[in-house]
Amino acid sequence: MSDLKIIKLVKNFVGMDRPAVNNVNLKINSGELVAFLGPSGCGKTTILKMITGLFAPDNGDIVLDNKSLLPIPTEKRGVVMVFQNYLLFPYMNVNENVGFALKMKGIDKNVIEKKVREMLDLVKLPDIGFRRPKQLSGGQQQRVALARALIASPRLLLLDEPLSNLDAHLRDEMRDLIVTIQKELNVTTIFVTHDQEEAVLLADKIALIFDGELQNYTSPKNYYEQPKNIKAAKFFGGVNFIKSKKINNEFISDIGKINYVGENINDLNDEINITVRPENIKLSKTNDFDHNSFKGNIKSIIFSGTHTRYKIIINNLELECSLQSLGIKNINQGDEIFVHLPKDKIWGMND
Amino acid sequence: MGGERLKIILSLTPPLLIIITLFFGGIFYGFLQSLGYQPAIGKYDINFSAYYNVMFSERYSKLFWTGLGLNLWVSFASTFLAAVFALFGALAIRKTFFAKTVCNFIYSLNLPMPHLVVAVGMIFVFSQSGLLARFASQLGLINSPGDFPVLVRDKYGFGIILAYIWKEAAFFFIILMSVLQSLGENFEELAQSLGANRWQRFRYVILPLVMPNLFSASIIVFAFSFGAYEVPALLGVIYPQMLPVMAFEFFLNPDLNARSEGMALSIIIALIVMILVVFYFWLTQAKIRKD
Numbered sequence: 001m002s003d004l005k006i007i008k009l010v011k012n013f014v015g016m017d018r019p020a021v022n023n024v025n026l027k028i029n030s031g032e033l034v035a036f037l038g039p040s041g042c043g044k045t046t047i048l049k050m051i052t053g054l055f056a057p058d059n060g061d062i063v064l065d066n067k068s069l070l071p072i073p074t075e076k077r078g079v080v081m082v083f084q085n086y087l088l089f090p091y092m093n094v095n096e097n098v099g100f101a102l103k104m105k106g107i108d109k110n111v112i113e114k115k116v117r118e119m120l121d122l123v124k125l126p127d128i129g130f131r132r133p134k135q136l137s138g139g140q141q142q143r144v145a146l147a148r149a150l151i152a153s154p155r156l157l158l159l160d161e162p163l164s165n166l167d168a169h170l171r172d173e174m175r176d177l178i179v180t181i182q183k184e185l186n187v188t189t190i191f192v193t194h195d196q197e198e199a200v201l202l203a204d205k206i207a208l209i210f211d212g213e214l215q216n217y218t219s220p221k222n223y224y225e226q227p228k229n230i231k232a233a234k235f236f237g238g239v240n241f242i243k244s245k246k247i248n249n250e251f252i253s254d255i256g257k258i259n260y261v262g263e264n265i266n267d268l269n270d271e272i273n274i275t276v277r278p279e280n281i282k283l284s285k286t287n288d289f290d291h292n293s294f295k296g297n298i299k300s301i302i303f304s305g306t307h308t309r310y311k312i313i314i315n316n317l318e319l320e321c322s323l324q325s326l327g328i329k330n331i332n333q334g335d336e337i338f339v340h341l342p343k344d345k346i347w348g349m350n351d
Numbered sequence: 352m353g354g355e356r357l358k359i360i361l362s363l364t365p366p367l368l369i370i371i372t373l374f375f376g377g378i379f380y381g382f383l384q385s386l387g388y389q390p391a392i393g394k395y396d397i398n399f400s401a402y403y404n405v406m407f408s409e410r411y412s413k414l415f416w417t418g419l420g421l422n423l424w425v426s427f428a429s430t431f432l433a434a435v436f437a438l439f440g441a442l443a444i445r446k447t448f449f450a451k452t453v454c455n456f457i458y459s460l461n462l463p464m465p466h467l468v469v470a471v472g473m474i475f476v477f478s479q480s481g482l483l484a485r486f487a488s489q490l491g492l493i494n495s496p497g498d499f500p501v502l503v504r505d506k507y508g509f510g511i512i513l514a515y516i517w518k519e520a521a522f523f524f525i526i527l528m529s530v531l532q533s534l535g536e537n538f539e540e541l542a543q544s545l546g547a548n549r550w551q552r553f554r555y556v557i558l559p560l561v562m563p564n565l566f567s568a569s570i571i572v573f574a575f576s577f578g579a580y581e582v583p584a585l586l587g588v589i590y591p592q593m594l595p596v597m598a599f600e601f602f603l604n605p606d607l608n609a610r611s612e613g614m615a616l617s618i619i620i621a622l623i624v625m626i627l628v629v630f631y632f633w634l635t636q637a638k639i640r641k642d
Contacts, residue, residue: 049540052540052543052544053543054540054543054544074540074543074544075543075544075545075546075547075548076546077544079544080544080545081540081541081544083537083540083541085537087537087538087541089538089556089559090560091559091560100542100545100547100555101545101546103555104542104545104546104547104548104551104555105546148545149545152545152546158544
């Protein structure tokens with residue numbers, strides 16, 4: 001069991017005009033893989049460092065297995081962090097690097113050797129124990145750093161931008177390895193990233209952070225289908241936002257009346273933004289749809305290989321639509337077109 | 352190709368000649384004198400009797416070996432202690448902006464200070480007629496300034512060691528601060544999250560990381576303190592005497608025959624330092640090969 005609760009966490013730094021971390025609350029269940037996602041400087045690494053104990057919060061609490069971590073020094077928390085640039089000790093070989101945590105615990109040399117071999121097997125690097133860090137590739141260094149963290153049997157594993165220093169091919173390989181090992185060892189894991197694709201591919205849940213504030217904490221799928229606000233939607237590639245007014249349970253916008261059946265309908269304010277992902281919009285030259293069908297004109301067409309993106313103007317509102325290029329109908333710039341926003345694919349947001 | 356090479360050699364020859372004449376010329380002539388070659392007083396024989404006299408003659412051997420012992424003790428002790436003080440000082444204040452600024456300022460002031468001035472300062476502060484002795488006497492800690500322990504002009508070289516620590520710690524400090532700043536704190540933070548306590552972080556992380564720079568600086572400081580004259584001349588005693596002082600006294604001797612012994616002693620000092628430097632390079636090269 002390694003449930004983590006972050007409660008009303010606040011951190012200020014001298015010289016910053018806003019808190020680096022502002023009133024962040026979230027709960028991570030045992031064995032979950034959670035991503036802290038946000039742009040550079042949003043406070044995600046600061047939260048990680050507060051969990052490890054490298055920074056002390058100004059307010060709030062961090063609770064692991066129903067016990068506050070704050071009075072416990074970093075070295076006794078059982079929270080291990082893997083840094084972005086791996087930080088393998090340059091004066092140690094791979095075996096010594098991986099066995100570092102056990103050596104600090106004063107464990108017998110033979111036991112350390114056995115555990116080191118197990119860990120190197122786990123990260124699929126069984127034959128490099130006597131190499132020095134500078135003799136390793138970036139991907140190998142990352143695996144050794146992971147093995148060095150895992151040998152400590154952490155209650156909580158923290159990965160700071162684990163894939164950012166790797167090239168595309170190694171990134172895919174490492175991503176699979178992290179997920180496989182994390183599930184195999186069932187270790188509660190948080191990783192920090194600014195790459196939404198990486199977060200979506202790796203994480204069970206994503207905590208989206210902007211300017212030190214938690215915007216949303218939910219599954220990757222929900223960020224696409226049910227974003228909490230415009231900021232969250234935009235971060236995940238949302239581009240279509242339709243301002244609407246709720247009048248007698250109907251949503252009226254500049255493009256017309258919108259039929260809405262979202263599950264949050266009762267929580268919505270009188271003035272909302274409705275979003276629809278470009279890939280969920282349907283186009284037709286004839287009005288084949290029984291609801292949410294609006295007439296517009298094709299403003300531009302951009303071919304991008306497997307998909308083609310269309311910009312459509314409806315009553316001065318611009319919407320973007322993405323269709324599979326294969327088998328596309330004859331749609332040209334300037335054409336009049338019917339745009340369908342399926343009622344089960346649109347989502348209303350208060351912010 | 353051959354013409355190009357000749358052109359390079361010819362263009363380099365004038366500056367090389369000046370460097371070789373000025374630098375190696377002096378050393379070579381000194382070496383010849385140490386071998387007894389002194390045309391000015393009609394001595395043309397080449398032999399090692401000056402070296403023998405200095406190291407094994409009844410008259411000088413005791414002076415030489417005790418002097419060598421004192422030299423090694425003073426140089427090792429002052430280098431080691433200056434490095435230790437600087438290391439702990441740098442570690443203690445590196446995270447405090449104000450202390451870092453103040454210490455940097457103080458140490459930067461200390462660096463250009465001549466060793467001679469520091470030696471005189473040591474006499475003013477630590478001698479039996481110095482400030483500390485008078486202060487302790489005024490406070491009643493000792494009966495009279497004469498009861499103050501002999502820290503300057505003592506046979507164990509404490510005064511010399513103190514002066515070198517004061518002076519060289521600044522050099523170590525500035526090197527260490529720049530190394531620690533370039534390393535940042537990530538390695539220590541990582542070790543901490545892997546369970547290393549404060550001592551383990553120092554022993555297994557900081558020390559190995561700063562050691563190459565600390566070791567290089569130590570060689571420089573050791574070589575300097577081993578061969579320097581002015582501090583031991585001011586703060587040392589007549590017996591035992593450090594080798595550079597002994598060499599200089601041979602050199603000042605009105606009997607020009609003694610100059611060969613002075614030069615032999617200087618060459619011995621230079622050789623010891625060179626052996627240490629070669630040993631250091633051998634160690635570092637071995638490490639590079641191992642890596």
